[in-house]
Amino acid sequence: MDDIQISHNIIDYHSFETTKFADDTNFVRLHIGLGGSYDFNFKQINRSFLLSGYHNNIMYSDGLDIEVHNNTKRIETLGINFSTNTFIEIGQNGNEPLKRFTDKVINRKNCILSDEWKTNNFKIRQVLREIIDCTYNDQLRNLFLLSKSIELLVLQAELHEHQNSNKTIKSGRDKQKLIEAREFLSYRIDNPPTIVELSKQVGVNEYKLKKGFKELFGTTVFGYIHKTRMFMAKQLLLETGKPSKEIAYETGYSSPQHFSNAFKKEFGISPNCVRNNPDSVTKALKNSSNLDFNQMKKL
Template identity: 50%
Template sequence: MQEEKQQHTSEQGTRDSITWTFDDIRIGHAVSKFNCLTSFQGASDADVVRFHFGLKGDYSFTYKQLNQTYDLIGGHHNIMYSKGFDIEVKNKSLVLETFGIQFPKALFVQFTQNANEPLQRFAASIMEDKNVMLSNNWGAIDAPIQQVLQQIIHCKYGGDLKKLFLLSKSIELLVLCAESYITANQQKDLFLKNKADQEKIIAVRDLINERVHCPPNLSEIARTVGLNEYKLKRGFKETFNTTVFGYLTEQRLQLAHQYLRDTQKTAAEISFELGYATPQHFNNAFKKKFGFTPFSVRNNP
């Protein structure tokens, strides 16, 4: 397995990236910081299936092979295939964070030949060398998908164990994304009907992520992003398939699990840091979520 870190600097700004390559699978994470709003080209001849995740930032990209332009805000994903890959990206914010996985065509078809109907149709198009996007409606990066992405980005394993971990998480993302597209395509009467409101809901998610340790209440969130509480609650549930409180709970418990694995903080210290009323409250919530106690994580790494 190969791991490569790069920093690219140009007149437009800087781009920090890391890629992991194994068994012809390529995983990449990049953060681009721009000096201005601009555009840039991307191209590849690799005959692969591409997972694309937009984590942060607003941008549009024109996909030559599909003759389509997509106007996107951070928190989306899709799977695409084409013979050749030529795009033009226009950033609409000064920071973009993206994540991608490239699967060899034959391996992707092997994984999806007995999957759900949308994936089977997608795989059939790939085998016919058709240029295709899995879903016209881009899926939202909900809490489960975000957690897997963070586990990959912050993976501390090495060697063959890391290779096995990255492969398993890539397959897990495939499953989660496939289910997400079904949910996205089943939504007929959308509550959020304009991009400005959609951007505000993404801002709500980012605000929660930044303040997991001292989360704001609904009134504060609503004032900060400029939405009334009703639209905030309805829009968040529509976008991420969970409530604001449910999302916060997921993020806190996942962060607690990470602390238990990667730090020497006690369960009591973690519960205090993450804002739980008592260590017992934290212990009960943790066990309900994961099926085992914080003590078990620390003593069975």
């Protein structure tokens, strides 16, 4: 688009090496990690970071001169570059962290939103997936990607709204263990472990697991399980021909009735309504912030 560039990057390396990137562009850059581990040196802000897993930050630089040393054989990232004028128009109406950042952009001062790279929460991961999977064409595609780019900016700024000085997670090692806990839950979503089992699996005590998980991902362990199950169920109902009974068991519910009650409470419609009454589904999708434009279009 004219004022926004979006790139989804998957880089496979044959060895562990340092790669340099340089250009003279002037952008506000949303940098989101989707996988892999790497050392990241940003000359313009004179900072170096060790990044891994799912992370994000916002940076501004007049020109770009960076070095990346891969610590894994694959790195996956997504980047959104806003022109300075477009970003300033949006950012000066944001929350306090975003306003402070925007003031630096206005004064052409190279900067980063936060020294702490935040972990991609559930909402951010959903928007990222919507961007990557976008199937709109032509002008609708640009409009959709514009709206999602702004939504992603808002969600990132929201992560920095309240800085908590009494954080439970203070070391990179603990943070990595919680990321492992979330990934383990994702693989076992149909039969998730108990808190005790998960605590032993990743090697972190129960208190730190429960409090740190909420601190890092913006939801409880059980909240993450519920949201992931609902997202999976929604996708299966809309994109496959599987009966709702089969989907209920596949997503870990003990009975179709329990699944139906949970789905209706989350989205305002029953699973069967998705199949039997498309018009009602379309209306519900429009009224639900939990569902995305891709599924709306597919209906």
